[in-house]
Amino acid sequence: MxxxxxxxxxxxxxxxxxxxxxxxxxxxxxxxxxxxxxxxxxxxxxxxxxxxxxxxxxxxxxxxxxxxxxxxxxxxxxxxxxxxxxxxxxxxxxxxxxxxxxxxxxxxxxxxxxxxxxxxxxxxxxxxxxxxxxxxxxxxxxxxxxxxxxxxxxxxxxxxxxxxxxxxxxxxxxxxxxxxxxxxxxxxxxxxxxxxxxxxxxxxxxxxxxxxxxxxxxxxxCPYPRGSVLTVAGSDSGGGAGIQADIKTITLLGSYAASALTALTAQNTRGVSSIHGLPPSFVVDQIATVLADIPVDVIKTGMLHTAAIVSALAELLTERTVYIPLVIDPVMVSKGGTTLLDRDSIRVVLDQLLPHAYLLTPNIPEAERLLGRAIRSEADMEQAARDLHALGPANVLLKGGHLTGRQSIDILFDGYECREYAAERAFTSNTHGTGCTYASAIAAFLAQGEPLRCAVEKAKEYITDAIRLSHPLGKGHSPVNHFAAAQHGDRQP
Structure with missing residues (x-):
């Protein structure tokens, strides 16, 4: 670290x-x-x-x-x-x-x-x-x-x-x-x-x-654990997504994981039954306490839940004298359809948080809500990535898993050019925690000293394997297989 x-x-x-x-x-x-x-x-x-x-x-x-x-x-x-x-x-x-x-x-x-x-x-x-x-x-x-x-x-x-x-x-x-x-x-x-x-x-x-x-x-x-990531996200009691998925991913890939909770959820593979948000002051206290002691290399955010938490986080980042790359996974809706970020919070994300982002990682529905328009093709994706970049993030990774086709294509825009990351599409419902896991993998690889393009490429391979190697668990959208994907190939630290 x-x-x-x-x-x-x-x-x-x-x-x-x-x-x-x-x-x-x-x-x-x-x-x-x-x-x-x-x-x-x-x-x-x-x-x-x-x-x-x-x-x-x-x-x-x-x-x-x-x-x-x-x-x-x-x-x-x-x-x-x-x-x-x-x-x-x-x-x-x-x-x-x-x-x-x-x-x-x-x-x-x-x-x-x-x-x-x-x-x-x-x-x-x-x-x-x-x-x-x-x-x-x-x-x-x-x-x-x-x-x-x-x-x-x-x-x-x-x-x-x-x-x-x-x-x-x-x-x-x-x-x-x-x-x-x-x-x-x-x-x-x-x-x-x-x-x-x-x-x-x-x-x-x-x-x-x-x-x-x-x-x-x-x-x-560095020796392993190589680099450290602070994840700021909500808890998933089912363990497939949220801060649990973040910590699993970061740890299995060989980095140190610290965490700050924003909300507690009662959920399983079928959906979220209730949410208990934490006070913004306590969320900030968690983050500030970690940063005051542990040398954090990358911060990754997931479910931020309320406008007050988003605003408090943005204020904390503004006041810091040392820049820490921030990976934002703009979690808005659960796999089961529960709203995790309301409309007021989205506006605060756009106005206050995105300018702090090193990397923004929306899927297509999230990008559509951020931009207020439909995205139906790869050409639409490329333009959307450019338009999202204009809102403040240094880099944008727009994930194309919600489109149809033999391949799942993601587009990275760094302010200069677009780069595609393609993988064979897996036709499965075992996709719970995909976004959390993908963004956390990118954060971990960045913390380990991989340049952004390489970090995204390695994370894309990891999440593809995590989906492909998944097993049915529960009665709804089963989680991806964090462990098997980390063991696959030469990823074991």
Missing amino acids: GECSRQFRLVINNTAQAFPPIAGVYLITDQGDNLVERVRTALVGGVSALQYRAKDKSRETLLEEGRALKQLCKRAGVVFIVNDDIHLARELDADGVHLGQDDGGIAQAREILGSGRIVGKSTHDLDEAFQAEREGADYIGFGAMYPTDSKVVSHMPGTGGLAAIRDRIKLPVVAIGGITTSNACRVIDAGADAVAVISSVLSSHRPDIAVAELKLLFNRT
């Missing part, structure tokens, strides 16, 4: 320092406008270190901008490092400096900055890495991994070069050069302790989400 990539304790001049380890997302500034505000947003996503890299700016501008960035980092508990300029680092009282191969020696930097400061060094091969280690660097930058537009790349050892030096270097390794959410997994798998990024974060419409996505990828190096 939480951050568990290779952990290093910085020891500078033989004195242990209070700096966090150089690990995770190492953000380097660009030359664009509104830098301070963009960095402010990025820090919310979970940046571990910020490197101030400025070109062609006056000394006055460097000091003003640098001081603003230093203050942001101090409040966020983020290491603040100046690129190349040792004297600027001293004037800004930076936590350290990062040196290129031609920017002076490590000993000189320590003499100017004084004791207790971090000094990093750019390297391109094993010899340079060994040299930096001998000279007393606290970490090395290594690359380039891929071509980049930020500078001319003359050395590109790539992930192969990184893997070759990883076990021979004791220092934290920051991989640099052309790293994005699309290729960062390969870099982390090759042994990077941190990834240096610029445009993939600072040019993003949502820098906080871009950072959070990269940060989660480092969980792929």
Whole structure:
């Protein structure tokens, strides 16, 4: 759970320092406008270190901008490092400096900055890495991994070069050069302790989400249970859906499950006989108490029951200073037809909660209620996914199980393109808990360090198997088979 990539304790001049380890997302500034505000947003996503890299700016501008960035980092508990300029680092009282191969020696930097400061060094091969280690660097930058537009790349050892030096270097390794959410997994798998990024974060419409996505990828190096998910949902006394299905799924797939109840239901496979909602203040207290202690990687919501609970949850998320990806399964109606979210609550979901969503996962009836129109074809689904995205979620997965046809097709829209996920349709009534299970599986795989597209693909395979391997249980809509699906193939952690 939480951050568990290779952990290093910085020891500078033989004195242990209070700096966090150089690990995770190492953000380097660009030359664009509104830098301070963009960095402010990025820090919310979970940046571990910020490197101030400025070109062609006056000394006055460097000091003003640098001081603003230093203050942001101090409040966020983020290491603040100046690129190349040792004297600027001293004037800004930076936590350290990062040196290129031609920017002076490590000993000189320590003499100017004084004791207790971090000094990093750019390297391109094993010899340079060994040299930096001998000279007393606290970490090395290594690359380039891929071509980049930020500078001319003359050395590109790539992930192969990184893997070759990883076990021979004791220092934290920051991989640099052309790293994005699309290729960062390969870099982390090759042994990077941190990834240096610029445009993939600072040019993003949502820098906080871009950072959070990269940060989660480092969980792929964790032992099991890998990553943690907080599910906020109603209880299903029959055990097939709701918070019970969430916890089963998250646990069986190898993540840690925490929970916050919104309502108690008396139900079985035939339907819901009664609902007892919990006070919104108690729902929020459950969530806040968990978040104050347990390092939650992803929050997943199911049945939220009332407008007051939805509003209270949205307010709590607004007040948080650290972004946690939120997967919203907009549970509205039970399999037996009982309304689980009234019309007033739907409006609050649209206005207050959807803008917080990392991923929204409606089925077709839910999407129709959110949009107020019918969805009858795959073309309708694609347009609906785009329209739902315009309401605020960063990503939308529209599930097509309610359409007819040989295949069940889901559509993921990330704001740029649509991607289809298809599976052979199983003609069975054993589908109780399908939506809860699918969304929880996605949340678990995200928490384990899978990129969104891969997380959805793996979750689609899991829910397809859970339906296919289900057995009749009870006299109504039987639940999916969480256990058998988790045992199938190579899913067992």
